Amino acid sequence: MITFGDYLLPKSLDEAYSAFISKRSARLIGGGCFLRMGNRKIGLAIDLSQTGIEYINELEEEVEIGGMTSLRDFETSQILKNNFGNIIEDSVKHIIGVQLRNIATIGATVYSRYGFSDPITALLALDADIYLYKGGRISLEEYLKEKDYRKDILEKVIIKKNIQRADFQTIRNSAVDYAILSVGVSRVNGKYRISIGARPRAAILAYEAMEYISNVEVNEDTATKAGELVSEEIHFGTNNRGTCEYRKEISKILVKRALLEVQR
Ligand SMILES: Cc1cc2nc3c(=O)[nH]c(=O)nc-3n(C[C@H](O)[C@H](O)[C@H](O)COP(=O)(O)OP(=O)(O)OC[C@H]3O[C@@H](n4cnc5c(N)ncnc54)[C@H](O)[C@@H]3O)c2cc1C
Incomplete structure (x- = not known):
């Protein structure tokens, strides 16, 4: 259960920020979905829903x-x-x-x-x-x-708004579980960006693979090679959803799929 000492509903970001820095125990509340998981006591809850940043x-x-x-x-x-x-x-x-x-x-x-x-x-x-x-x-x-x-x-x-094409690929044990791995690819003026998330650590860019694929024609062979580069340069880890080795293997496939989708 989550409990609040005080609750504030500020009408502006200025008011929210002033309250936020005034108390160590202050916590911002967005949707509150994550905060309400488990037992937590929040000294001052600052509800951002009336601050005008929903657009x-x-x-x-x-x-x-x-x-x-x-x-x-x-x-x-x-x-x-x-x-x-x-x-x-x-x-x-x-x-x-x-x-x-x-x-x-x-x-x-x-x-x-x-x-x-x-x-x-x-x-x-x-x-x-x-x-x-x-x-x-x-x-x-x-x-x-x-x-x-x-x-x-x-x-x-x-x-x-300069993105020409982009794609997202992911693999999960079941439809609504956390991802075992996620891949995002975009193309801007012939340059590709490849991001790898749920490694299980936070997403990072695959710089070597990006450099490689941005300088060749994208086809089955080069997309495969880019996937292999990703699997070598990115640091993957193990958690209860997948091992490091498994993530390494599937990264090749997801990157290849996303690249071929984006170059179409
Ligand atoms: C059961 C469950 C399953 C989920 N599965 C996935 C999943 O598979 N993939 C995925 O990507 N996400 C998943 N999420 C996470 C979800 O997408 C949100 O990221 C998460 O709920 C936080 O959003 P919230 O608005 O509820 O945050 P809150 O619970 O309100 O806040 C979370 C944290 O962010 C801070 N905060 C809130 N708003 C701001 C702000 N504007 N600026 C700075 N700090 C702020 C809060 O103080 C708190 O520390 C899951 C969440 C739940 C509860």
Whole structure:
């Protein structure tokens, strides 16, 4: 069970941030799905639902997704589909069920850098940036490399509209289980980005494979070779969903599939 000492419903991010840094025991509440798992006592719960960061805005060169946007809105947005195809939908449709996706938020998901996160794998492939209320704009790639957590609010995720094609592949033991591995691939001006998530640690880019595949014609042979490069350069681990060796093997297949899908 989760219990709150105090509960605050701020009307702005400024009010939320001031309260957040004023108390060590303060905790932001997005959808609350993860926080409510297990027993937890939160001194000050700061509910972000009234801070005005629930939106998906299409600008001239990028799309902005507010931190309180639900995974379901993220999944079904026509703006995101028109600009990026099915990669966004494919990265969230396996998460439990519509009820949970109606509640869980993209801001909490990205900020928390969960190793199993499917949307992070997709967003990393799409070269997304994040905007932190205090820390400003940084690339997701850099944010994922940071060792410490900043005490900040994830205000929005920003995706540039220059993506030509993108794809998401994953393998799970059952439809709604956590992923054993996830792969995101995108193409911008002939350059490919390959992200590998649920390794089981947080998603990272496969730089050597990206360099290789961006300089050759993509076909069955080169996509196979890129998959092999990924399996060698990425550090995989073992957990109760899959072994390091298994992840290494399936990475070859998922990368090849995603590359062939993206080059079509
Ligand atoms: C049973 C279950 C199964 C799941 N399976 C999957 C899965 O297969 N794949 C997958 O990708 N995800 C999965 N998830 C995770 C889910 O997609 C969300 O990432 C998770 O629920 C967090 O979203 P939330 O809005 O509920 O966060 P909350 O529980 O509200 O918050 C989580 C953390 O983020 C912080 N936080 C909240 N909002 C912000 C913000 N805007 N800025 C900064 N910090 C913030 C909170 O303080 C807290 O520390 C699963 C979740 C559950 C409960």
